[in-house]
Amino acid sequence: MAQHEAQDLTQAVIDRLADCTDPRFKQLMSALVRHAHAFVREVELSEAEWIAAIGFLTETGKTCDDKRQEFILLSDTLGISMLVVAINQLKAARAFQAAGGGASTPTEATVQGPFYWEGAPELELGSDIGEQMPGEPAYYHGTVTDTTGKPIANCCLDVWSGDGEGVYDMQMGDDAGMRLRARFHTDAQGRYRFWSIKPSFYPVPDDGPVGEMLRRMGRHPNRPGHIHMKVYAPGHQPVTTHLFVADSPYLDSDAVFGVRNSLIVPFSAHAPGTAPDGRHMNIPYHSASYDFRLVPAA
Ligand code: BEZ
Ligand code: FE
Secondary structure, three states, rough: OOOHHHHHHEEEEEEOOOOOHHHHHHHHHHHHHHHHHHHHHOOOHHHHHHHHHHHHHHHHHHHHOOOOOOOHHHHHOOOOOHHHHHHHHHHHHHHHOOOOEEEEEEEEEEOOOOOOOOOOOEEOOOOOOOOOOOEEEEEEEEEOOOOOOOOOOOEEEEEOOOOOOOOOOHOOOOOOOOOOEEEEEEOOOOOEEEEEEEEOOEEEOOOOOHHHHHHHHHHOOOOOOOOEEEEEOEEEEEEEEEEEEEOOOOOOOOOOOOHHHHHHHOOOOOOOOEEEOOOOOOOOOEEEOOOOOOOOOO
């Protein structure tokens, strides 16, 4: 039969995968067709709406270049990136528990975002990556252990954030180079410490099609203040995560749905004086403490 009635069309498309030899690809494409067709049926999509959607996706593609990835931003703002992170971490956590687990839960992962820059300078523990940048100084410290509590020495913390006004080095113009980012390695007891600024909330790039979509959805583009880190050590599963500033606006309405309660950290305010690492501060500063826990590799 050459003709497919509307109600048979979904199965007809799925049937065309009969000769697909990659089982996972077959599963992905069948589910995609089923869900996309169900969406069209549910909303009774008009032709004009479908053309508008294709126009939007075309603009999204045209907005991408080597510095900007509007499709990832679309995935982020629709909660898809965070869903992918969460279900994969859940899968890893289940496998870890099935294998005996550890005494404590691993550090939760969240979205990477577009501002990671590979090859940040390797700095000594205690270095200040926020010097001369807008923002209030903050001292970050804590430990990295595995989930049994064993300290992980020489674990890398690859750290990046915007400044105290929410601007990343990549947004500061071509000459800015790397700012507010570095790689630190834990000491023999698994401890880390460094200085930066207390990060501010900021909007995701909203001057493109995704920004327009957010406005039409009646949404704001802001993320609560946070500092990013990738934490990794040989023999352990790496984690890409953030620490969120506990008193920041937008914790309840992060534009990319990245907030996890376990990653919200109080930033204590301190008067000028001697900081915990012996540094003399002649202006007020903050401190934030967080202990990371990594899952041993399978
Ligand atoms: C960020 O936190 O850097 C970020 C994450 C997702 C989209 C835009 C920015
Ligand atoms: Fe960020």
